[in-house]
Amino acid sequence: MEPLGFGARLWLALVLPFRVLFDGQLAARIDGVDDAPPALPPEPEPEPEPIEAEPETTSALQLLTLFQREGRFVDFLQEDVSGFSDADIGAAARVVHEGCTRALRDVLTLAPVRSEDEGAAVELAAGYDASRTRATGNLVGEPPFRGTLAHHGWEVTKISLPTLVEGHDPSIVAPAEVEIQ
Amino acid sequence: MIAIGIDLGTTNCALSFTDSASEPPRPLPIPQVLAPGEVGPRPLMPSFLYFPAPGQFAPGSLALSWVPGARDVVGTFARSQGATTPGRLVSSAKSWLSHAGVDRSGEILPWEAPEGVPRVSPLEASARYLAHLRAAWEQAHPDDALDDQEVVLTVPASFDAVARELTQQAAMLAGFEEPPRLLEEPQAALYDWVAQRGDAWRDEVSVGDVILVVDIGGGTTDFSLIAVREEDGTLELERVAVGDHILLGGDNMDLALAYTVRAQLEADGKSLDDWQMRALTHGCRAAKETLLGEDPPEQCPLVVPSRGRRLIGGSLRAELSRATLNAVLLDGFFPEVAVDARPQTPRRVGLTTLGLPYPSDAAITRHLAAFLGRGGDGDGFVRPTAVLFNGGVTRSPLVRDRIMGILTAWLTEHGAPAPTVLSGTDAELAVSRGAAYYAWARREGGVRIRGGTAQSYYVGIERSELAVPGIPPRVDAVCIAPFGMEEGSEVQLNQVFGLVLGEPVSFRFFGSSTRQDDDVGTTTTVAPLTELAPIETTLDGTEGQIVEVRLHARVTEVGTLELSAVAAQPDDDQRWKLSFDVRGQD
Numbered sequence: 001m002e003p004l005g006f007g008a009r010l011w012l013a014l015v016l017p018f019r020v021l022f023d024g025q026l027a028a029r030i031d032g033v034d035d036a037p038p039a040l041p042p043e044p045e046p047e048p049e050p051i052e053a054e055p056e057t058t059s060a061l062q063l064l065t066l067f068q069r070e071g072r073f074v075d076f077l078q079e080d081v082s083g084f085s086d087a088d089i090g091a092a093a094r095v096v097h098e099g100c101t102r103a104l105r106d107v108l109t110l111a112p113v114r115s116e117d118e119g120a121a122v123e124l125a126a127g128y129d130a131s132r133t134r135a136t137g138n139l140v141g142e143p144p145f146r147g148t149l150a151h152h153g154w155e156v157t158k159i160s161l162p163t164l165v166e167g168h169d170p171s172i173v174a175p176a177e178v179e180i181q
Numbered sequence: 182m183i184a185i186g187i188d189l190g191t192t193n194c195a196l197s198f199t200d201s202a203s204e205p206p207r208p209l210p211i212p213q214v215l216a217p218g219e220v221g222p223r224p225l226m227p228s229f230l231y232f233p234a235p236g237q238f239a240p241g242s243l244a245l246s247w248v249p250g251a252r253d254v255v256g257t258f259a260r261s262q263g264a265t266t267p268g269r270l271v272s273s274a275k276s277w278l279s280h281a282g283v284d285r286s287g288e289i290l291p292w293e294a295p296e297g298v299p300r301v302s303p304l305e306a307s308a309r310y311l312a313h314l315r316a317a318w319e320q321a322h323p324d325d326a327l328d329d330q331e332v333v334l335t336v337p338a339s340f341d342a343v344a345r346e347l348t349q350q351a352a353m354l355a356g357f358e359e360p361p362r363l364l365e366e367p368q369a370a371l372y373d374w375v376a377q378r379g380d381a382w383r384d385e386v387s388v389g390d391v392i393l394v395v396d397i398g399g400g401t402t403d404f405s406l407i408a409v410r411e412e413d414g415t416l417e418l419e420r421v422a423v424g425d426h427i428l429l430g431g432d433n434m435d436l437a438l439a440y441t442v443r444a445q446l447e448a449d450g451k452s453l454d455d456w457q458m459r460a461l462t463h464g465c466r467a468a469k470e471t472l473l474g475e476d477p478p479e480q481c482p483l484v485v486p487s488r489g490r491r492l493i494g495g496s497l498r499a500e501l502s503r504a505t506l507n508a509v510l511l512d513g514f515f516p517e518v519a520v521d522a523r524p525q526t527p528r529r530v531g532l533t534t535l536g537l538p539y540p541s542d543a544a545i546t547r548h549l550a551a552f553l554g555r556g557g558d559g560d561g562f563v564r565p566t567a568v569l570f571n572g573g574v575t576r577s578p579l580v581r582d583r584i585m586g587i588l589t590a591w592l593t594e595h596g597a598p599a600p601t602v603l604s605g606t607d608a609e610l611a612v613s614r615g616a617a618y619y620a621w622a623r624r625e626g627g628v629r630i631r632g633g634t635a636q637s638y639y640v641g642i643e644r645s646e647l648a649v650p651g652i653p654p655r656v657d658a659v660c661i662a663p664f665g666m667e668e669g670s671e672v673q674l675n676q677v678f679g680l681v682l683g684e685p686v687s688f689r690f691f692g693s694s695t696r697q698d699d700d701v702g703t704t705t706t707v708a709p710l711t712e713l714a715p716i717e718t719t720l721d722g723t724e725g726q727i728v729e730v731r732l733h734a735r736v737t738e739v740g741t742l743e744l745s746a747v748a749a750q751p752d753d754d755q756r757w758k759l760s761f762d763v764r765g766q767d
Contacts (some may be wrong), residue, residue, distance in 0.1 A: 163221065
């Protein structure tokens with residue numbers, strides 16, 4: 001299986017906690033991911049490239065900065081939600097949703113991996129791209145596999161993060177603000 | 182050759198370009214500072230200039246590739262930072278450029294800035310935006326220098342000769358080698374429509390049609406009328422009337438909504454600080470767009486986040502209902518009025534401040550009624566047959582329907598057919614794209630809108646009467662340039678003036694966008710006219726000598742008005758250029 005690109009991984013990593021939190025069905029599916037039998041590769045897979053010891057962190061911090069600036073993303077995740085009513089959390093989620101959507105639209109273009117509607121019948125031919133489509137459930141024998149589309153997937157088709165000037169410290173995700181009287 | 186159109190807007194700038202007839206003009210992504218240390222491209226550049234306090238941002242964090250040592254900032258970050266620190270923000274520079282009451286070349290912006298804040302003139306601020314667009318172009322197209330291309334710069338139709346001249350000067354300050362050609366924004370919007378339609382536009386309008394362009398932007402509203410005529414068997418477009426520059430737009434609507442919601446919140450015992458009020462205004466803008474959009478919900482939730490890190494605990498919740506929106510926005514800004522309604526002017530308060538001349542009546546439909554009522558025959562108003570909308574506010578189908586409903590009522594009441602809507606343009610980019618199309622059409626051939634000068638111009642001449650102590654001599658206005666003078670044409674006033682050489686001379690100068698029938702030499706009183714900046718010159722020559730001159734007016738190829746004094750003696754071809762004194766009068 002091809003590893004996902006960095007952008008796609010980052011996106012997944014940011015969005016999944018959110019989706020798991022609010023989407024019980026997805027959570028259940030993800031819970032089952034580890035138990036699912038692995039897809040049978042038609043031929044031995046090449047050894048994966050060793051992961052770089054230190055991944056480049058600037059763009060991750062940049063995206064986090066953007067989500068915080070536009071949608072208060074870090075504030076939202078860092079707050080203890082247990083004491084609040086769903087209505088309060090919902091109101092805050094609107095701020096996060098509206099702002100992060102805007103931020104997302106500004107820096108990257110998302111497209112579904114598969115064009116079919118969710119729930120539609122899908123056939124996976126032999127040699128299908130396992131990094132783009134993940135088969136789950138009753139996987140027996142050789143492709144083609146027949147099934148229904150559970151999630152159409154997301155693909156970042158274009159990403160353009162702002163360029164940073166020399167010497168800019170990306171780890172300040174939100175500067176402290178002092179209102180001068 | 183690349184055709185370039187620049188929209189130097191009151192709240193947003195854009196640059197579009199095209200290099201072929203088959204491809205419609207497209208916008209240039211404009212790199213700009215998005216936050217300290219971050220630069221990214223956006224299709225629009227907000228027309229804001231922010232002066233940071235010393236040390237407010239880390240050294241070098243406002244750098245652009247073409248200004249590594251930038252100390253101030255324009256564009257997206259200028260706008261967002263300026264919202265929290267308004268005293269250091271230059272905004273609406275374009276409206277100041279057309280405001281005759283102040284010194285437009287003087288360092289007056291940010292208006293009422295506190296002591297110690299750097300200041301620039303409206304002219305320099307405009308030049309800064311143009312210089313940024315210019316640099317963005319040069320960076321993206323290093324092999325096609327801007328000065329070698331056909332560049333068109335747009336101005337509001339209501340800009341008078343002085344404001345147009347200043348716009349040119351701003352371009353020169355921004356480093357343009359040649360002054361770019363000027364084009365009126367509503368015309369540019371119509372060009373965009375023509376470009377989008379291709380040859381099919383000729384099927385959608387016919388001879389005798391009058392197109393009303395309704396342009397409601399972030400901060401300004403403008404109306405123009407463009408007539409469809411026939412010449413040599415083909416359809417031609419001619420701009421026949423322009424309205425006044427009304428400082429009223431989408432920003433006013435957002436504020437009006439925010440104040441309404443704040444009142445609701447305060448009634449519930451919640452109070453908002455300045456920061457939250459701004460956040461609320463942003464929220465209202467988003468809610469407005471939802472509620473004015475396609476299939477609007479009954480109400481739109483609004484959340485005012487807390488400023489501190491406690492987002493969930495500290496946020497305030499409110500709701501904007503469609504009923505409130507209708508009451509505040511549609512009935513407030515677009516009330517259903519009769520065609521003979523006029524904007525209400527309150528009694529003048531003795532002491533007026535020198536700020537921008539905001540209208541006291543926010544009802545855009547009353548301003549529209551006044552505009553249509555200025556011309557027209559029979560029962561006194563022009564009957565447009567088609568409407569072209571431009572500007573962000575008009576993207577809303579509700580706003581468009583409201584305006585069309587009112588127009589239709591006015592027209593059908595008087596036996597005229599309901600107007601049609603010319604659709605298919607993008608409300609935010611139409612002006613720059615249309616300007617690029619026009620630049621292309623000028624060079625390579627294509628539809629042209631004829632128009633000429635949008636106002637008629639007058640010089641003030643003192644009546645020779647017995648002087649009465651304490652009473653200023655009465656002044657007559659003599660028309661020196663009639664409405665609709667075409668580019669490249671020149672007229673002269675027959676009257677001869679005796680002027681003293683070696684001394685500065687000055688004439689009072691007036692304009693009118695309503696007096697379309699005056700010819701050169703027509704004399705009127707100054708009362709119905711708008712006084713513009715005085716025109717002045719120093720006639721060089723032997724000091725003290727008196728020379729007889731006639732005043733000439735010429736419309737330059739780039740669309741500005743040039744006034745000069747020409748020696749009246751037939752054997753003398755001396756010519757002195759008259760220039761506008763924009764230092765402001767009291």
